[in-house]
Amino acid sequence: MKMYITLMSAYGATAGIEYKFGGTVANTLDAHRLIQHFQEAKGPEVADKLVNSLYHQYFEEEKHPSSPDTLYQACKDAGIEEREAKVVIEDEYEALMDVKNLILEQQGNGVDSVPFVTIEGRKRDLTIQGANEVGDYVKALQTIVKESS
Structure with a gap:
């Protein structure tokens, strides 16, 4: 773990990212649902803003990766109105099948790690x-x- 922290800290320093390593490790399915929904609804630029916010909150602020607070903040940072965000965040089935199908597709392609x-x-x-x-x-x-x- 020490080597990982040293390596990631060095990578982060070159990219202006100040990694912290004390946050909660948790399931990110709800974050993926959010990204998938708004990528389809609003396009890749909005999805990119969501991902950047989620990464910042998780890696630099140690926020839970799929908590409603984190997801709402990501939507706010991406310029998504709260009422639009609420529909996706509070409906656990919104975009769920899309995400699960994409996961299955990639597993079928032999993908088992990222990147x-x-x-x-x-x-x-x-x-x-x-x-x-x-x-x-x-x-x-x-x-x-x-x-x-």
Whole structure:
């Protein structure tokens, strides 16, 4: 754990993120429902704002990742009106099947960790799964370029 904290703190420092490691680890299904619903309803820009707020609250403020307070704050930060947010946050079934189907689809594709990045090449695709160094991504991209020439 000490190595993880050291590594994540170093990564965060280069990106302006001050990670804290004392928050609650919990199920994030409700956060995923919220993101899925508003990505469909309002587009990727709003979903990106939701994700940024959720990450900030969880990783820097140690907030519970799926508590109603956290979800309402994420909606506020994304410019979503409270009445719109309430419909999704309080209805545990809103976007639930969409999220569960996406999870099943990815499990069927062999995804069992994040991040999961597939780089499509002309001759073959390369997949990078789990925590990796920047150099691993660079090497994969260089391989795809070389094989595509």
